[in-house]
Every structure is written in C-alpha cells, then in structure tokens.
Amino acid sequence: MPSAEHDHRHGSGHAGHDHGVSADADRGWLGLALGLIGVFMLGEVVVGLLAGSLALLSDAAHMLTDAGAIVLALIAMRLAARQPKGGFTYGLKRAEILSAQANGLAMLLLAVWLGVEAIRRLIHPPAVAGGLVLVTALVGVAVNVAAAWAMSRANRSSLNIEGAFQHVLNDLYTFIATAVAGVVMVTTGFTRADPIATLIVVALMVKAGLALIRESGRIFLEAAPAGFDPAALGAELVALDEVVEVHDLHVWQITSGQPALSAHVLVVPRGDCHAVRGRIEQLLQSRHRITHSTLQVDHAYGPDGHCEDAHGEAYRAGPV
Secondary structure, three states, X not given: OOOOOOEEEEEOOOOOOOOOHHHHHHHHHHHXXXXXXXXXXXXXXXXXXXXXOHHHHHHHHHHHHHHHHHHHHHHHHHHHOOOOEOOEOOOOOOHHHHHHHHHHHHHHHHHHHHHHHHHHHHHOOOXXXXXXXXXXXXXXXXXXXXXXXXXXXXXXXXXXXXXXXXHHHHHHHHHHHHHHHHHHHHHHOOOOHHHHHHHHHHHHHHXXXXXXXXXXXXXXXXXXXXXXXXXXXXXHHHOOOOEEEEEEXXXXXXXXOEEEEEEEEEEOOOOOHHHHHHHHHHHHHHHHOOOEEEEEEEEOOOOOOOOOOOOOOOEEOOOO
C-alpha cells in the first residue's frame, strides 16, 4: 500500500454571542430579572399563608426555582467564559448545559410535588381568600412580564439562558391561571378553582422541563444539532471537486449554539489537499455556520481507492 500524505488542521471558532460585552449585557438583564423575582417572591409567601392559597404558595415555590435558575445561569456563564486550560480542552462551556439540565429536572420535581398537593386539595378543598389571591396574582403577572421581558433581551440561543427564561415564562402562565382562579373564587365561591389552576400550571411545567432535559441530553450525548442531517452533509461534501470519500464524519455541539465537526476526507491521488480543505471549511461556515472543524485530508489509497479501515458510514463519489 502506498504511503498516504497526511494533512491535519484544527480550525476553531465559536458561534453564538461574544463572551465580552454581550455576556456582560446578558448578566445585567438576568440580574434585573432576579431582583424583580426575589422581591416579589418574599411578599407572595406572606400573602399566600394569609390567604391559605396553594396556588399562591406554588407560585412562590416556582419563583424560588426561577431565582435559583437565574443564579445557576449566572454562575454557569462565568464558568463558560473561562479560557481552556489543563485537562479541560474546551474550557467549561458545558457548565451552561449542566445548568439547563438542572433547571429542567427542578421543574419536573416541583411539578410532581405541586401535582400531588393539588389533587389532595381537590379532594378536600380548604377555605381560600379569593380576593387576596386575585390581587396578588395580578401583581405577579406584571412582575413576571417585566422579568420575562428583561430575560428576552439576553441571548436566548444559549440553552442555559433559555432554561432560566422558561422558568420565568412558566411562572407568568402560573400567575395568569391563578388570577383566573381568583376571579372564579370571588364570583362563585368555588375554591377548587385554586388546585385546578395549579394542575394546569403543572402540565406546562412538565412540558417545559422535558424539553430542556431533551435538548441538553442531546448535547451531552454528542448528537448532531436538532434539525441537522449528517448524511445530507456527507453527500454535500463528497460532491465537491476532487473529493473521493468522506468518512468518520462527526457533528456535535460543544455547547448550545456552538456546533463542531470532524471528518476524514480522501481526495483524488493528484488532488490539492490544501485547496480541498479550504473549500470544505468555506462550505461549512457559509452554509451550516460550523466554524469549529477538524479535518484530516489525505490522498486516496487502498486497492479500490478508498480507506480500508474507515469507521462508520462512508460517503463516496465513486472509484478513483
């Protein structure tokens, strides 16, 4: 077998927002949302105890997880901004994904507790001060609209920030449901409206929590980004001039919004490896927004012109 010419290149880049001025702005918006939520949460606990409302207390508990989610997001942003060193060759960028997964798990656990308590109150409904519930819920809607607006100004392409945002958004839905329950209790005296509102919110929390866990799980399992077709990309690469075969093609995300790719590319025996690599990198950046790629480009070898020890699916242009 003739010796192969090896040309290794590690092209690196980072998609998504800048970790300088933009990251500082994100932290500012998250800090504003945290302040709004923290102040209102303390008042809501007091009113919820006075009114005997599970819906208000569940709102306060949810707001506590909101505050925790934002704090966790802020910590994760700090860690992710650190430069790679030592054994952490990607730095701590996946701290943001850990934060997102923790947020999703917290939402599911809280949903279970609230669901059980709501069912108990449906069976044995306690007395609830509907007027206090209604007024507090309306104030809560205003506070959460302001907090959600502040967080929407941050970079929601980050799964970390999106996780914290989903917490606040679900809390907004909670207060809307609680306000409706307050109206029902004030006008009809139907106190079961309080746990019914809680169950509606539980369903929303489960949906949002599962979505966060699913998306963060894809990144931890190094699956291709959602909506990305590696087979279509392989066919696209092998269609380039002088490319004979593409194999060992891997596409994953370092963290949300930062896709990466590695592949072994074979070119025709007298082809220009450097030029082919350049065309591939340009295609990846312009069409697929992949700026972090590791490409091994060699001349074709083996009896049939293909690699004999390729792993995984190989995309071929035909015999050399």
